[in-house]
Amino acid sequence: MDVFGYIASVFIGISLGIIGGGGSILTVPVLVYLFSIDAALATVYSLFIVGMTSLAGSVSYFKKGLINLKTALVFGIPSIAAVFLTRTYVVTAIPDEIFSLGNFIVTKNILLMLVFAVLMLFASFSMIKKCRGEDCFPSENHIVKNSAVIFQGVFVGFVTGLIGAGGGFLIIPALVNLLKLDIKKAIGTSLFIIALNSLFGFVVSLSHSEIDWIFILKILGLAIFGVFIGSRLSSKIDGKKLKPAFGWFVLVMGVYILIKEIFFQ
Structure with missing residues (x-):
């Protein structure tokens, strides 16, 4: 299985490089199912791998002037705060054994993978769905935009801190729809934000x-x-x-994880 894991690692980077997200959501499943890494530890590894990969990918976008640093900071500051709070207080507070339903025992690892699977389903829908015209770029006033961007930043930080996913599939729609960034600039900015969030979360988890x-x-x-x-x-x-x-690939992976964690423990 290690060989498949190493091949999958290349595709994680390819996805991040092309669409600025998506690849990070595969990192934890690759580590857990192909390398047999403990799920909680896999989220820590994922933060480092996703963070450094995104940082490397953002370099070429930065050279092309395709990173909006001001936007990255506005989005990134609440995200980093959420990452810190999640890794410090939420993840460490989850017990190893949460509850049981008959013979089915919900452990910390199972919970993390189930949350991951549900997130993958939502992510796949956002990637698969098509939008046209105003549906892609809803008009909102300045105050609503800023509030929405901050809220999105906090949510992305929570997701990153909890399960080690960079959240590019959440960041890019926010940058394009709320801030009207060009798709190429949104991808570059997304990579930079993912790098900040993930590496900060990894440093917090080192201890x-x-x-x-x-x-x-x-x-x-x-x-x-x-x-x-x-x-x-x-x-x-x-x-x-x-x-x-x-998106269809992520959907299949999400369904697979749900079935495996619920029925084949």
């Missing part, structure tokens, strides 16, 4: 996690290789066309 640095550096190297491939392909392939296809 209560044992890190296998050799292992995660191997995965990171493959993911960064993939993100540079994705960045090159992004100039030749329309990410809007790839997004629905990737």
